[in-house]
Amino acid sequence: MLIVNGLYKTFNAGTVNQKEALKNLSLHIEKGDFVTVIGGNGAGKSTFLNCIAGVYPPDQGCIIIDGINVTKLPEHKRAAVMGRVFQDPMMGTASDMGIEENLALAYRRGQRRGLKWGITSRERELYKSLLKTLDLGLEDRLSTKVGLLSGGQRQALTLLMAVLKKPKLLLLDEHTAALDPRTAEKVLGLTDHLVKEYNLTTLMVTHNMRDAIKHGNRLIMMHDGRIILDIRGEEKRKLTVEALINRFGRASGEDFAFDRALLS
Amino acid sequence: MVHILSGAVSLGLLWAVMTIGVYITYRILNIADLTVEGSITMGASIAAITMINGINPYVSLFLAMLGGMAAGLATGLLITRFKIPPLLSGILTMIALYSINLRIMGTSNLSLLKKKDFSEMNTVYTPFETLGLDRNWAAIVVGLLVVAALIAILYWFFGTEIGCAIRATGNNPNMVRAQGINTDTTVILGLILSNGLVAISGGLIAQSQRFADIQMGTGSIVIGLASVIIGEVLFGKNGFLKRLISLALGAVTYRVIIALVLKMGMPANDLKLFTAITVAAALALPVFKEYLLTLKKSVRAGE
Numbered sequence A: 001m002l003i004v005n006g007l008y009k010t011f012n013a014g015t016v017n018q019k020e021a022l023k024n025l026s027l028h029i030e031k032g033d034f035v036t037v038i039g040g041n042g043a044g045k046s047t048f049l050n051c052i053a054g055v056y057p058p059d060q061g062c063i064i065i066d067g068i069n070v071t072k073l074p075e076h077k078r079a080a081v082m083g084r085v086f087q088d089p090m091m092g093t094a095s096d097m098g099i100e101e102n103l104a105l106a107y108r109r110g111q112r113r114g115l116k117w118g119i120t121s122r123e124r125e126l127y128k129s130l131l132k133t134l135d136l137g138l139e140d141r142l143s144t145k146v147g148l149l150s151g152g153q154r155q156a157l158t159l160l161m162a163v164l165k166k167p168k169l170l171l172l173d174e175h176t177a178a179l180d181p182r183t184a185e186k187v188l189g190l191t192d193h194l195v196k197e198y199n200l201t202t203l204m205v206t207h208n209m210r211d212a213i214k215h216g217n218r219l220i221m222m223h224d225g226r227i228i229l230d231i232r233g234e235e236k237r238k239l240t241v242e243a244l245i246n247r248f249g250r251a252s253g254e255d256f257a258f259d260r261a262l263l264s
Numbered sequence B: 001m002v003h004i005l006s007g008a009v010s011l012g013l014l015w016a017v018m019t020i021g022v023y024i025t026y027r028i029l030n031i032a033d034l035t036v037e038g039s040i041t042m043g044a045s046i047a048a049i050t051m052i053n054g055i056n057p058y059v060s061l062f063l064a065m066l067g068g069m070a071a072g073l074a075t076g077l078l079i080t081r082f083k084i085p086p087l088l089s090g091i092l093t094m095i096a097l098y099s100i101n102l103r104i105m106g107t108s109n110l111s112l113l114k115k116k117d118f119s120e121m122n123t124v125y126t127p128f129e130t131l132g133l134d135r136n137w138a139a140i141v142v143g144l145l146v147v148a149a150l151i152a153i154l155y156w157f158f159g160t161e162i163g164c165a166i167r168a169t170g171n172n173p174n175m176v177r178a179q180g181i182n183t184d185t186t187v188i189l190g191l192i193l194s195n196g197l198v199a200i201s202g203g204l205i206a207q208s209q210r211f212a213d214i215q216m217g218t219g220s221i222v223i224g225l226a227s228v229i230i231g232e233v234l235f236g237k238n239g240f241l242k243r244l245i246s247l248a249l250g251a252v253t254y255r256v257i258i259a260l261v262l263k264m265g266m267p268a269n270d271l272k273l274f275t276a277i278t279v280a281a282a283l284a285l286p287v288f289k290e291y292l293l294t295l296k297k298s299v300r301a302g303e
Ligand SMILES: Nc1ncnc2c1ncn2[C@@H]1O[C@H](COP(=O)(O)OP(=O)(O)O)[C@@H](O)[C@H]1O
Pocket: A011, A012, A019, A020, A021, A039, A040, A041, A042, A043, A044, A045, A046, A047, A048
């Protein structure tokens, strides 16, 4: 489903701020895989996801989604096959527009937009029933401006918008990091539910080891622009935090002075 | 006095068309677009030169609109393709339009009293003037018709798929791209639409005052912003239809205020200073409120 080969990305090349964010990164993901991505601050996780989404082009390497080479496609063209949720709850929605208007924008992803109504009454019924499944009371507030919602509500809505068109790939970049623990738990549960229901191929970046172990069927760890661990199958199911820390130490060749945040 | 007021209202309605254009860039796209200073003059220039050459006044307005749209396209390309900051892009087009407008007119001002062949010149206001309305009232009728039609069209347009995409672009371009929309296209479309309207306004103004002048656009962005802000302050921000109507009311209110301060004896040369201060004060209002709030708090804490 997703093939990434030999990806390189350097920011501010040739200046004192030069930063090699991705160094020869390759990854193959099967259809239906739910891959959790973990790694310390600055490991290159967001850069990796942004390259897949086309926010910026990689310096080298190629990205193939479902047999189509998208490496040179601009962001808005790739969006047709991708759903994304970001760390910042502000990022994923238009705050001055209503809940239903945001959903309607997402509902037309990958279609030509013309002079037809931006939202129809039939869609409203669909949105109502979908919002009901979130169990946040949003189904009665279709025209409420998204700017008035809480961070958790916005992330849940963004998640719904991301999966609305059954994307080939779902990219989640620490989408619960800005939420309080209880809300984060809820949004993660919703994520699991939606991924299963739509049978989505998913890449989920998280800063939390426990979450990375608990969710998905495969775990990769990034460090310094590379993938240093790739754990799947039976091994992934049996994985513990201690085992993961041990393996990180061996794989990175570094003393374990790991981000405490990863353990929280 | 009645004559002064009807003059102010008619001018306000003609400028309302321009105000709606400014609203599209400033509030919807979140861009302060200075192109308008050139495109309003461009509208006037095109309307004037075509009418002098015997073209029907309605057709001349249409041609004016096309000119303004081209100006908007130019700025849009500078912003999106060449990544020049919006403010600077607008300034560049505005400066270029100064020369272009001089070329269009061939001189720095044109009178619209007689055609080239010395026959009487008709304007879009003539049919209403022949009904017995004076110049101001004819302009008010035409202005009302145009503004009402525009409000209806824009209300529809910004409810369509493309219109929604444009609105979202000013709000959160990242999200819009993630939803598969080319934000370059939506920005360009918004600028084309806005400057097309501004040029129509320029054409309407030229036909009404029966001349076009290379200087008429100077400061027009501030007048547009003043009208947008007055509309918001006086008539609220809720509901898109109400906002569109408030733009027209804001433009008229601005002209009435100006007419009144002139009547009270303010020299006409100070007009732009007065307008600039008004707009600056209105834009500074949130900061003032914040300041007063913290002041209140600290006074209370000091008690
Ligand atoms: N747009 C950018 N410009 C310059 N440097 C960047 C940019 N984005 C990321 N970086 C740098 O690249 C490295 C990897 O960043 P990122 O992918 O955001 O890490 P992570 O998401 O794993 O925390 C960091 O050192 C970061 O400072």
